[in-house]
Amino acid sequence: MISDQLHVWLIVLLLSLLGFGFTMYQIQVKNIPLNPTDTQEIWVIDTHITYEGRPGRPAKINLTLPEFDGPYRKINERFISNNYGIMQHEEEGQRKVVWSIRRPEGKQSLYYRATVKRSNEDKIKIGETYTPKSPFNNALEKLAAKALVEPIRDRSADIETFVSEMVKLLNQKNNNNAQLLLKSNYTQKNKALIASKLLTLVHIPAEIIHALPLVGGSNVLPSTWIRSFNGDKWLYFNPANGIEGLPSNLLPWWTGDEPVALIKGGRNTKVSFSVSKHEVNALDLVFIEEETLYSKFSLYNLPVQTQHVYQILLTIPVGVLVILFLRSFIGITTFGTFTPVLISLAFRETQLLWGIILFTVVTGVGLLLRTYLENLRLLLLPRLGVVLSFVVLIMLGITLISHPLGLERGLSVALFPMVILTMTIERMAILWEERGAAEASIASIGSLFAASLAYLSMLNTHIVYMMFTFPGLVLVIMAIMMAIGRYSGYKLSEIYRFKAFWSNADSQ
Amino acid sequence: MSNPSFFNIVSAYKTLRSRGVLGINARNANYVLKYNPRSKYPLVDDKLKTKLLAEKHGVAVPRLYRQLYSEHNIATLEPLLKNLPGFVIKPAQGAGGDGILVIKSRIQDKFRKSNGKLIGFDEISHHCSNVLSGLFSLGGHPDVAMIEQLVVSTDLFMNVSYQGVPDIRVIVFKGYPIMAMLRLPTEHSNGKANLHQGAIGAAINISTGTTENGVWNNMPINEHPDTGNIISGIPIPNWEQILEMSARCYDFTDLGYLGVDIVIDKNEGPMMLELNARPGLNIQIANQCGLSKRLQCIEEETETRNTEQRIDFIIERFKPEKLS
Numbered sequence: 112m113i114s115d116q117l118h119v120w121l122i123v124l125l126l127s128l129l130g131f132g133f134t135m136y137q138i139q140v141k142n143i144p145l146n147p148t149d150t151q152e153i154w155v156i157d158t159h160i161t162y163e164g165r166p167g168r169p170a171k172i173n174l175t176l177p178e179f180d181g182p183y184r185k186i187n188e189r190f191i192s193n194n195y196g197i198m199q200h201e202e203e204g205q206r207k208v209v210w211s212i213r214r215p216e217g218k219q220s221l222y223y224r225a226t227v228k229r230s231n232e233d234k235i236k237i238g239e240t241y242t243p244k245s246p247f248n249n250a251l252e253k254l255a256a257k258a259l260v261e262p263i264r265d266r267s268a269d270i271e272t273f274v275s276e277m278v279k280l281l282n283q284k285n286n287n288n289a290q291l292l293l294k295s296n297y298t299q300k301n302k303a304l305i306a307s308k309l310l311t312l313v314h315i316p317a318e319i320i321h322a323l324p325l326v327g328g329s330n331v332l333p334s335t336w337i338r339s340f341n342g343d344k345w346l347y348f349n350p351a352n353g354i355e356g357l358p359s360n361l362l363p364w365w366t367g368d369e370p371v372a373l374i375k376g377g378r379n380t381k382v383s384f385s386v387s388k389h390e391v392n393a394l395d396l397v398f399i400e401e402e403t404l405y406s407k408f409s410l411y412n413l414p415v416q417t418q419h420v421y422q423i424l425l426t427i428p429v430g431v432l433v434i435l436f437l438r439s440f441i442g443i444t445t446f447g448t449f450t451p452v453l454i455s456l457a458f459r460e461t462q463l464l465w466g467i468i469l470f471t472v473v474t475g476v477g478l479l480l481r482t483y484l485e486n487l488r489l490l491l492l493p494r495l496g497v498v499l500s501f502v503v504l505i506m507l508g509i510t511l512i513s514h515p516l517g518l519e520r521g522l523s524v525a526l527f528p529m530v531i532l533t534m535t536i537e538r539m540a541i542l543w544e545e546r547g548a549a550e551a552s553i554a555s556i557g558s559l560f561a562a563s564l565a566y567l568s569m570l571n572t573h574i575v576y577m578m579f580t581f582p583g584l585v586l587v588i589m590a591i592m593m594a595i596g597r598y599s600g601y602k603l604s605e606i607y608r609f610k611a612f613w614s615n616a617d618s619q
Numbered sequence: 620m621s622n623p624s625f626f627n628i629v630s631a632y633k634t635l636r637s638r639g640v641l642g643i644n645a646r647n648a649n650y651v652l653k654y655n656p657r658s659k660y661p662l663v664d665d666k667l668k669t670k671l672l673a674e675k676h677g678v679a680v681p682r683l684y685r686q687l688y689s690e691h692n693i694a695t696l697e698p699l700l701k702n703l704p705g706f707v708i709k710p711a712q713g714a715g716g717d718g719i720l721v722i723k724s725r726i727q728d729k730f731r732k733s734n735g736k737l738i739g740f741d742e743i744s745h746h747c748s749n750v751l752s753g754l755f756s757l758g759g760h761p762d763v764a765m766i767e768q769l770v771v772s773t774d775l776f777m778n779v780s781y782q783g784v785p786d787i788r789v790i791v792f793k794g795y796p797i798m799a800m801l802r803l804p805t806e807h808s809n810g811k812a813n814l815h816q817g818a819i820g821a822a823i824n825i826s827t828g829t830t831e832n833g834v835w836n837n838m839p840i841n842e843h844p845d846t847g848n849i850i851s852g853i854p855i856p857n858w859e860q861i862l863e864m865s866a867r868c869y870d871f872t873d874l875g876y877l878g879v880d881i882v883i884d885k886n887e888g889p890m891m892l893e894l895n896a897r898p899g900l901n902i903q904i905a906n907q908c909g910l911s912k913r914l915q916c917i918e919e920e921t922e923t924r925n926t927e928q929r930i931d932f933i934i935e936r937f938k939p940e941k942l943s
Contacts, residue, residue: 439644490752541754547816599645606631611839611904613634 119597123590130586137581144393147576151228151393153186154325156362157385158223162377164215170376174223175365176206177323181345183362184230186396191222205365215377227325227362228396247308255288260313270315270341271355278306278337278353300335302350304368307337316340319368320347322361329385333364333371394580410579418579423456425578428588430455430565437561439595442604444550445558446538450531454558455566457531463566467559469509470532474555477502477536478543498540499533506532639909641900646876650914654793654875655896662872663894667711667763669872676871678864679890681707681882682768690751693744696766700730700743705769708746710755710762718755719811720746721769721783733782733810770892771885775856778848779803779821782810787823787861787881787889790898790910794869795920795929796862796879797913797937799823800905801830801855806845819843820905821850826937828858834904861889862930868894870926913937 137143144151156177164170176199179185190197195210210221247253259280267273281289281302292305303319310317317339323331336357337348347357357363365371374380394411410421430452437443445451458466480501484494535558543551568574578584601609635642641650662668673680684706685699700706700722708720720743721733729737749755750764772784779785783804790798800820804810807817814820819840821833830853832841842849855861865879868891878898883889903909916936924932 442643490748492752597648599642599648601632601635601640601642602644603628605642606628606635608837609635609640609904610631611834611837611907612638612640612909613631 116597119593123593126586126590126593130583130588130590133583133586134581137583141397142393143397143580145577147392147394147572147580149393150390151396153226153228153389153391153396154183154362155387155389156225156227156323156325158225158371159383159385160221160223160372160374160380162215162219162374162380163217164212164219164377166216167214168376169211169213170215170219170374172210172221172377173373173375174208174210174221175371176208176223177225177227177362177364178205179227181363182229182357182359183227183325186226186228188223188225191224192220195221219377229359247312252292255291256309256312259286259288259292260309264313270339271346273313273315274306274310274317274337274339274346274348275353275355277309278302278348278350281306281309282351282353299350300368303335303337306348306350310337310339318366320363320366321371322357322363323384323386324358325360325362325386325388327386327388329383331384331386333384334361336361336363338363410582422575422579423459425582425585426569426575427452427456428585428592429574429578430569432588432591433565433568434561435592435595437564439598440602442602443557443561444554445561446535446542446554450535450538451558451561452565453531454535454562455569458562458566459570463563466566467563469506470535470559472509473502473505473532474536474539476505478540481536481540481543495537495540498536502533502536635909639911640903641910641914643900645911646900647897650792650876651897655877656873659873660896663874663877663896665711665763666709666713666893667765669894670765670767672871673868673891676867678867678871679887681770681884681890681892684766684768686711687747687751687764687766690748693747693751696744696747697740699766700740701725705771707767707769708743708750709765709767710750711765712756712760712762713750718746718750723769770882770890773856773883773885775853775883776801776803778846779819779843779850779853781806781808781843781845783808783812784882786812786892787855787883788820788898788902789861789865789879789881790902791865791869791877791879792914792917793875793920794866794924794926795917795933796825796865797917797933798902798906798908798910799825800833800902801850801853803833803843803850805835805843807836814899814901819850820901822906822908823855824937824939825862826934826939828855828861829853830855832905832907834901837901837904839904839907856883857889859930859934862933863926864889864891866926866929 138145158174160172160174162170162172176188177183190208190210192210195212198209198211200207200209208223212219247256260277263273263276263280267276280286281293282297283289284297292309293301300319307317307319317337320336320338321333322336323333335350337350339346339348346355347363348355370382372380372382410418413421431449434445434448434451438445438448454466454470457470461469477498481494481498484497489497535555539551539555542554606613662672667683667686670680670683684703685696687693687696704725705721705723707722710718713719722730722743723733724731726737729739730743731737747764750762753761756762770784772780776785780803785801785803788800788802789796799822801823802812802814803819803821804812805817805819809816812818814834817836819833819835822831823829824831831851832839833850834840835844841851861881864881868879869875869877872894874894874896876896876898878895880892880895881889882892900910920932
């Protein structure tokens with residue numbers, strides 16, 4: 112008994128874990144939205160490289176590609192060029208693309224297009240680019256650097272405070288040491304370069320990094336930052352004021368003081384960035400991204416017709432769950448367990464109100480005929496046959512009458528609801544024979560009520576979306592059904608049925 | 620307290636639980652599914668099988684005159700029925716007492732039904748063909764019609780029943796009869812002894828075999844609505860024999876949770892009418908007593924006993940003075 116109980120609960124637990132686990136995987140890892148109308152921002156970044164080729168000389172263009180392990184993720188990227196050989200490789204932890212051509216003529220244009228989206232987690236790449244070597248060659252510079260750095264060392268507690276103090280000093284125009292080191296060149300880039308050298312001097316791994324602000328525009332200029340790896344994550348510092356933190360709209364692109372694109376065998380090189388922002392459906396986004404095994408086996412890759420069928424099929428467990436709930440906890444009488452689910456499927460094609468009217472009219476007229484046939488003492492099967500054929504005629508009549516009146520709903524009587532209605536009449540007729548009109552009406556009202564509830568839950572767009580997008584939920588529903596299967600308490604209807612026990616106890 | 624609010628529902632739920640009332644979910648999960656092997660269901664769902672098996676094990680049943688398997692056998696009935704004063708036609712796999720035709724007597728070539736109406740042989744043959752086509756059977760599949768002895772009710776219950784034949788329902792758990800009631804037909808139930816069709820269920824003290832108050836349409840009652848006579852205090856004759864018959868039904872069906880229906884014939888005494896593998900729960904209302912405690916009491920019994928010992932145990936264990 113107890114081991115039975117345990118067995119069931121273990122399966123319930125297993126099914127829910129599997130179902131929820133798969134669903135959480137889809138939500139968390141695959142970023143599948145919980146709401147079908149969710150949108151996500153994406154940015155399209157075009158890098159346009161132009162240069163003039165030298166006649167008769169080959170050209171080689173080496174472009175550093177942005178890092179996608181920080182706050183942004185690549186959705187896809189394209190390299191657009193005419194007659195160029197393209198090769199990608201990695202160099203000192205940075206991805207690079209090399210375009211090459213044997214005889215470039217005149218003005219040349221190359222494009223690199225990246226589509227990116229924001230990501231919440233940082234995939235941390237350990238800073239490996241740092242190689243300590245003596246950063247200053249000149250003795251005077253060495254002295255100035257030491258003089259600049261020493262007092263900060265005493266005043267700072269960690270890398271953050273050290274760097275911000277240092278950058279502040281570098282920005283002081285009246286600081287002679289700073290002036291000497293910067294050679295009076297107060298550009299962002301130079302400040303960042305000197306700062307990273309100073310950090311190297313005190314054995315703090317640091318480098319300069321160029322980041323592109325993702326703001327819409329045709330000529331977006333990258334800005335330069337200092338970054339340091341504190342053993343745990345990258346810290347970014349603004350070389351203008353020493354404040355730590357990379358603004359969220361910056362895409363880190365390339366490190367070092369070299370330009371993003373290096374060209375051999377060309378002149379008048381120009382690199383420009385343009386950025387445009389778009390809103391796309393978050394669900395579509397999942398499938399825009401490069402094809403993975405997951406998206407290949409997704410329901411969304413099925414033919415639309417098949418998708419439609421599965422949208423219906425996958426909601427059936429929800430409808431059955433509603434019926435189980437009504438029967439096990441409330442105690443509503445219905446024709447069988449699954450007839451109400453089938454009726455609610457029929458409602459899908461007729462809509463609720465029209466479905467109820469149709470159901471009532473057709474079964475009512477069908478039953479009247481059956482009662483009349485009862486007097487003729489026909490055998491059971493031929494009698495049912497006559498009733499079913501009559502139902503077809505009733506439905507035909509309804510359709511013919513409603514069409515000229517402009518009631519398009521009348522035409523929605525498809526083959527499927529017809530079969531379900533006739534089946535229901537058969538069941539109802541048998542119940543009528545066996546138990547009488549009262550019980551047949553109670554069961555048909557119960558069935559209609561259960562079917563309406565099941566219909567409302569099965570047609571709810573959110574539920575349809577959830578079931579279709581996260582089929583793992585079927586396992587969760589199975590778990591709930593199994594749990595209901597172990598419910599041995601009273602139904603609501605039984606509390607009334609056994610009223611004699613408690614109303615009596617009350618008066619005693 | 621006639622119109623309960625949500626809080627009353629909770630307290631009503633607790634009251635039911637504390638009084639040991641067995642609900643449908645609990646009956647199915649803890650007793651029917653656990654003690655009744657599915658493979659034994661045909662023994663009770665088919666009344667013909669039940670009858671033959673009961674006869675073999677010495678449990679008295681109404682005599683079977685004939686069974687009909689096909690339409691063309693119906694015509695051969697006429698000479699048989701002519702020689703019978705009364706008879707009953709029932710579907711072997713009928714549910715809830717449906718499709719039972721009771722003929723009390725003959726007047727020339729007409730048959731008198733239990734409600735006094737006269738019918739001809741054509742109506743009897745139509746009824747038989749309905750039975751054969753499965754109109755009354757569970758699931759509607761083809762059935763067998765049984766023509767059997769008409770049970771003449773004992774005069775004992777004459778004052779407390781309306782037409783029909785009262786019968787006794789005994790709940791037998793693992794061979795121990797644990798609760799019983801007397802089902803009395805009313806005008807409302809069309810002379811049928813079926814509670815959900817409007818018959819009265821009167822409690823029978825399982826130890827003494829005397830009737831107590833009852834239930835009608837789920838509400839307690841102590842007098843018959845048609846005759847106005849008090850239904851309690853009637854001693855059932857041969858009570859121990861009835862308990863033994865019911866207990867024996869467990870031995871040949873192997874169904875641990877069983878409902879046994881017994882009628883008392885004026886001349887031949889108690890006869891087993893039919894068995895039910897999913898007996899209803901209204902017997903609790905009739906007895907004003909939940910089944911759970913008695914079921915648990917039997918579940919705790921580990922000693923193996925034969926039929927007689929089980930009856931002695933029950934009579935001793937459920938003596939009125941021992942029950943609170």
